Amino acid sequence: MANQPVTSAGHHHAHHFKSADHEFSAAKQGMWVFLVTEVLMIGGLFVAYAIFRGLYPDMFSAAHKFLNVKLGLTNTIILLTSSLTMLMGVSSAQRGDQKRSLKFLAVTFLCAIGFLVVKYIEYSHKFHDGLLPGANFTNTDPLLMHPKTPLFFSLYFMMTGIHAFHVIVGMGLIAWIMKRTAKGEFSPGYYTPVELVGFYWHFVDLVWIYLFPLLYLVG
Amino acid sequence: MNQNETSNKKPDQKTAGATNGPAGSSNETDGHGHHHIVPDGVALKVFGGLxxxxVTTVVTSxxxxxxxxxxxxMFxxxxxxxxxxMFFMALKxxxxxxTVIFxxxxxxxxxxxxxxxxDIFFRGDVYVKKGQALIREVSGAGSTIPKGWISTPELVAKGKTIYATQCSTCHGVEGKGDGAAAAALNPKPRNFTQDAGWKVGRKPSQVYATLKTGIPGSAAMPVFGSLSQADRWALVHFVRSLAAGAPEDTNEDLAKIGIDPANEVAEKVAPSISVEMAMERMTEAPAKLVAMSGSNLEEGTSAGAKLYRSSCFSCHGQQGSGGIRVKNLGVKPASWVVTRALNETDAMASQDKFNKAVILGVPGSLMPGMAQFSATDLRDIYQFLKTGK
Structure with a gap:
């Protein structure tokens, strides 16, 4: 044990890696592979969206008017901001400024809460107006006469729901690295979890970048 | 741990690149490590760009x-x-x-x-191809069969399938003249399971003639002009098979419908879509329709509007609003079916379903198959019905 390189405060790389850098790049590659599976999962929904929008363009055009663009835009800006603060948090950790890192991670966490609050407002409106998936759809607005309209709301809830679930998971991960940062577990020599949680968070942002125009800004 | 943290502020060799290097540098110790620290300036610029x-995407929408x-x-x-x-996740x-993995x-x-x-977007074209094949049959090409007037098990089996879609609505699934639409009809549809009551006759040539020309004075039996000669013979042999003792043709009987059995000269089939004609004959033409034809339909210059007016308007009304009474001629008191508003039908749910309904007809209803349209025609009509243009 004594001749294992110590790269940071108490972090020893696992014995099957040549070095801490080797361990870091393996972990990062693992994260990219994980993100691939995420793309494939959400990709199925995007394909479903493309197919149904191709089949029922008028219905999509009419139904999207029932989504609130202002709230969607607010959430877009909140998420982009949180991506920036997450990045600042990660780069601070990389440079060794753990206090600054902690602050930025905290702002990121608050942004996530803000995002979910807006989402809650949106969802409760939809519930109230009966704009629900499938058989639960009860809205009788003449604009929504197309018999396939509930399909739009199935896609809306499924896509934004899976995304919101990722936001919640991301909050848990941010809380976890905040705790570890506060304990002083990270340093310029070891910050793998911070950077990879950052990746995850940017990916959540990435998905929303597509969801916003696809759901809220249908032509 | 906390003590170590502070004492470890001095960067060791491994992290020198990450901490000392200029913004954006990367450190590739032993060829594996890839540390990239995004400078705050770059992060802010990228954020500004995002x-x-x-804002651009909201405005342009x-x-x-x-x-x-x-x-x-999407761009x-x-x-x-x-x-x-590239920048936040530093894939650049x-x-x-x-990069390849992602x-x-x-x-x-x-x-x-x-x-x-x-598969999804071009499936409707399959029906267009079927429609073209149907047109070829109706026009005579490939639709004749040698000695169609002689019954074969194959013909009876084929006739059974055609019967299910074209005849069972009125004549009943079992041919007892008790189909769903029979209640509204007077005289009642023929009961094929008994020998009595065949108005024109039960010989193959007679049943064939009935299918070809309908029953004069009883328009409840329409002209099945969309059937090919082969399909008509198949139906003939199927309905004759429903009850025993059907008489056979003599040469004179065949001659009456233009067939010379000695020369095996098949009857010439005129290229026509007579179902449409039949529908015209069956369509009530009250003042309501006349008034409609004078309005903006005349102005409608799009290809879809023109096709709609020539082929659909008589039953479905000006904009597919439905409610047009299609009457059965020669029936007193008048009985009719009322066409449904098109936007209530499943056929309008997609171009594919529309193509299918138009070309193959709607089984169990009076909607005949109209096979003469090209894929473009169908798209034009669909577009017209969806947008009014």
Missing amino acids: ICLT HLDLGVLNFPLA IATIKALLVV YDTKEN ASAFVFVAIFFGLVAP
């Missing part, structure tokens, strides 16, 4: 750019996504390997879409 693009709206929105989203991936400074996900999503989309 916000600008977000309010402009009417026609078909360009969607590609533009902007993709630039935003690339900014996030990462290994080629990781890009592969999108390749596979594209393959998924590429395999599903052609």
